Amino acid sequence: MYLKSDIEKWFERFDSEKKPYIFDVSIDRLTLLGYWNYNGAENFARLLGKINHDIRITKGNGTRIPAGFIFYDKCYFEIIDNLKYKDARPFRLDFNPNKLNEKEVQFLKKKILPLLSGVSASRIDLAFDIELNLEEYQFIEDNNPKKRMYIRGRGLELQTLNIGSEESDYRVTIYNKLLERKAKMNNNPLEVSREERVLLETKKSWWRVEFKLKGQAATVEKNFNAFSENNVFRGLKIYKANYKAADDIRTRAMMFYLINHENEWGNLTWESKKKYKEYFEALSEYDLVDYLKDCYLSKRDKLEAQYMDYILSDSSKNRQAR
Template sequence: MRVEFNPNKLTHEEMLWLKQNIIDYMEDDGFTRIDLAFDFEDDLSDYYAMSDKALKKTVLYGVNGMPETKYFGVRDSERFIRIYNKKKERKDNADIEIASEHLWRVEIELKRNMVDYWNDCFNDLRILKPAWATLESVKEQAMVYLLLHEESTWGKLHRNSRRKYKQILQEISPIDLTELMKLTLRENEKQLQKQIDFWLLDAKREV
């Protein structure tokens, strides 16, 4: 049996009912998916996710030609990353107007083995804003721009070249969002672990 729910949309009474009447009767229970979401009051349309592992990138554009949603990885993988315009999503889907000029969300969907390592899911990840135009070499500018916009180009490079350009991307990116997300996760780690334990601990053992 699989139970899907968003804890943020359940009242405390509903959470207790779900735990006492369904979850506690499961002999082998555990999480198969955990989603982490981080909101930024900034325009993330030109940010780029980079990992030690290969990440397929898919970009969806709006009618104005600007990126509205970026996917990194594949939906079936253990870690799937979305970066999207939350302000526009709320306006389009719920007709809710967000006061902030910008509101973008980074969602990290964790499945299977990654679920158990949710608090270490950033270790090999960088979400950067590469300032490719600051490079002095026109050749390097052109190559970095190509790598940012044509994901398949990474696979055509020798591993030493891939290492070189990943290092360049980090050096020309003044902001790494993963550092902010790591800090936020550490500040809320105890509270999140408490929520996880609530669902996994047997009510009989808690008494």
């Protein structure tokens, strides 16, 4: 079977008339941790009293370790008991930047984050929205295959795939966003934004690929950048192979079996995995991840700047800026 060279594949990325449409890349979730600056805990307690319509305490009210929501349910916060967890940064803030309006973003940057020092992320989710049906695609990992969980519909069509465990520092979630948002609109219409309603009306397909980076994988510092291409994609490949074009019936049968029994990849020898990965690549029009990378690299600086804008709002950075 003829295998394309790297230069042939590179040129095809720009010549293909069937180039997939990736219409959005965004930070879909941020979890920030920080230390109290000076009398930050007391300042935050006073802030709670003054702006109670924006901040809702759900537990620990009147104690030194409250938890609750800011802007109704858009941002979750909690104060960690640093007497019990001495090495922990005591303030945690969890939110989706896409859900905040400009006024709310400025409130976080001017009222909340300046009460803290040493702010950095413990989680960053990067989301790619694609006008493409990914039901029949193969999701192949080059290195260290991870635990997988498939959620399928009544007709066994793929709805959600999780690659990696919830506890790991790196997880990929692929799911039918159109289906998820339509279900949300039927059950809780107020939770679907105006922009999402437009997409539901205009898109025939809308799938999302999310890269969930936690712990070390979410670190941004001199020696490691969570936003680096290698950290985000980590050898993932996404193919839609025409297995019927394989040379012999045995190969076609094996590829068909792997397409319909993805977990069987784990039972192949190293040589067999390599062989069938090459078949999937050779019989696929493209690797979708190549296009995800192209789109990501064109927007990475903007995404990293958005993240750094939150981080640079903490008190220690503010003092350095002066």
